Amino acid sequence: MEARNRTIEDWFAWIRDGHVVLPRFQRFEAWGWWQVQGILENILRKPALPVGALLTLEVGETPPFHARPISGAPQPQGRPGYHLLDGQQRVTALWRSLNGLYPDFTYMVNVDSNEEPEIDAIRRYDNKGQRYPRWCNSPVETWKRRRIPVEMLAPDEAGRGRLKVWSKEAAAGDMDFYSEINEIANELRGRIAKFSLPFLSLPLGTSRDAALDVFIKMNTQNTALSAFDIVVAQVEAEMDASLHEKVEALKAAVPGASRFGDPGEIAMQVGAILLGRPPNRATYLSKDFGASLAKNWADVERGLLRAIGFLAEEKIFNAKLLPSDPILSVLAAFWATAAEGKDAEGAARRLARKALWSGAFSERYQKTSATRAALDVRQLIAYRDENGPLPELLDRQRTPLPTVGELKTGGWPKTKDRLGRAILTASLRIGGYDFADEAPFGQESFEKREYHHLFPKALLEKNFEKRDIFCALNCALISWRTNRSIGAKPPATYIAERAKEIDIDEAEVSRRLSSHAIPVEKLTTGDFNEFLEARAKMIEGVMLKLCDGENVGLHDVF
Known part of the structure; x- marks a missing residue:
């Protein structure tokens, strides 16, 4: 593994040319406005503060992973040279803020705090066709407040072009203002352009499995990998498939799923129970879980569609009405394999109603809910399909109802x-x-x-x-x-x-x-x-x- 340095100006050239891209399994943007604000302040202050190293994978003739560009960057026209494995939140924050690509925020630098410039994150909103706060739309009003939007400081020709237009409008014919704006902005742009973002690079020929293992073991500076992020990588490695794409298809097929929480997280819970395992982090991080989830995806989708339809019949339309979170994954796993049509579906519906309301009113899922959810589904299906013993969930001696x-x-x-x-x-x-x-x-x-x-x-x-x-x-x-x-x-x-x-x-x-x-x-x-x-x-x-x-x-x- 080789350690190198590149300036932000060089990184932006790579991003713009499609030389560095994100492997498809990378999470989507997760940073909040305060984190974007913080990285900009660290870079602009004198002396600057470090923002952490990145991790890349050098790519040969045949890229090991499907890829996508940094959010807001142009689509690559040729073969990329690097896949960014760690640090995409930082790189994305810099690219989007310095190009004015955040629709809900405008980031501005307070030019009166020269040694330690303060960044203001101005929340933007629309009302009756107007963009508010309205002063942010006016270079003159913005300069009156001694602010410069950070997209004027991007270390490339586009940034210089934006500043040329903006500074003329802000100065409103006053050449002293025009000179002051450009002097300050160019000095701040220089700090950004020359700031070094170090990176470690996995060499050409590194195997897919090794690269994914490194990705899973490393966390980003401020936002740790979730279990879902790791399962996304597992699916990519084992199946050469995108779990992100599967989740987007799930949202379209089962639009009601989003009313109960994050569809990706819900799908993992249902997938774990269908495998007979408790829906918890230990299950999700097992090496075979991602591939097993992908193989059972059709059952997950079918189960969620039927379970959410059943919950609607019971007047439960969203997470605010659902008494206990495990109930949804239990019902989805139950309905995934339930008969459709005629008497058998009617019997399944009656049993599902027993399970739903027993889980809602009892303390069944107050403790060890993941283990009990997996057990309950196994017992309910055996009871439904094989005349098995009465499930613990429905046994009033083991799962009493409130008095x-x-x-x-x-x-x-x-x-x-x-x-x-x-x-x-x-x-x-x-x-x-x-x-x-x-x-x-x-x-x-x-x-x-x-x-x-x-x-x-x-x-x-x-x-x-x-x-x-x-x-x-x-x-x-x-x-x-x-x-x-x-x-x-x-x-x-x-x-x-x-x-x-x-x-x-x-x-x-x-x-x-x-x-x-x-x-x-x-x-x-x-x-x-x-x-x-x-x-x-x-x-x-x-x-x-x-x-x-x-x-x-x-x-x-x-």
Whole structure:
């Protein structure tokens, strides 16, 4: 391995000519604005501070990996000379910032801090066809603030051309300003151009496996490799395939997956369970996992598509409604091999419902969730396909459901409280009609709804603890218009107002309230403790039916 030095000016020439590119398995850009800001400040200060060495792989006639250009760089026209294995976050940050390629930020140097220049990261946004802050669009206004955009300092002809135009506009005919701007900018550009970025280079002839092994073992300066990054490299090595491309295809085939988290991470979890292994880092980093995941990709995709469709039937449309994260990967692995059509699919759906709600209401996945998720899928599939023994997940001796008293401890569903979310989603399973407009709860209406206190905080805070006020049993998910109009009114008051304003009788208002598994009589009497007891019992009834695989509806509570 040879150590070398190249200036940023030379690196930019290589990037522009396609002489240095990224191997396809490299992660996408991961740095935040503060990291871009930091590397620019380190380079511009006098004396400059080091920003770390890069690692490259020298490429011969036949490149060992598929490649792509640095983000924002031209497509290579010929054979590249180097693949950048480590340091792409730094190189990408420099290339994009110094070429003005960040749409959400403009980076500017404060020219009054000469020895240790400060970089401002100005957040940009559009409003009614205008780009804000508006002063950033005006060279005159920018120079009044003694700022120069860093894209004027790029160490190449494009940067010099941009500065020539910008400095004329900023000076507005004042030759003293024009001279000052160019003097300062050219001095700062010189610091950037001559800054040395050292690199280690793996020699020509280094094997694919060796290069990937080095890549996996090395972390970048500020952003460590994730398990997904490593699996991407494994797939590239074993299958000569791009996991990034597979994930993009998955997003298109299963658009709902993104609502539950990062599709790549979810796919790894499902893939691990399909292999009979726990979805954890130890599994992901095993040498054969990447190839096995790629081979089973069709099953992963099919399982996720069916699982997300099933969750939608159960009124769970996104991660904010999912009581416990492992449930999605368990259901996806289950549905990947479930029969399609007729009685067999109906039986699978009933079993999946048992598994979903048992996992949601129980403490099954509170500890050792990865191991239990893999075990549960094996047992559920054996139970479904081979008349195997009752899975632990469905065994009430081994996986008990909460009592009425325990249901009262469910926390506010907006937080990531498992039992609180289970209570809320089970109540919405009844129908979840809005109090005022009668719209049923669905995927489209979720973003329009808010977490409403059935007994307002103002009525309770003198006599009850915060944990009681913010409990799941005191929560309903309703539209924002309804929530604003209810405000802090006692339940009996806003129920009477609903009947009058909407011109419906109280029985209809009660039906809408009941569709949230709310005991209307106890709500209107105004006794909070009695209400919690009654609603806990009502939720318990819904829970038991769901955990037994039954379909529930308004008839179960009204």
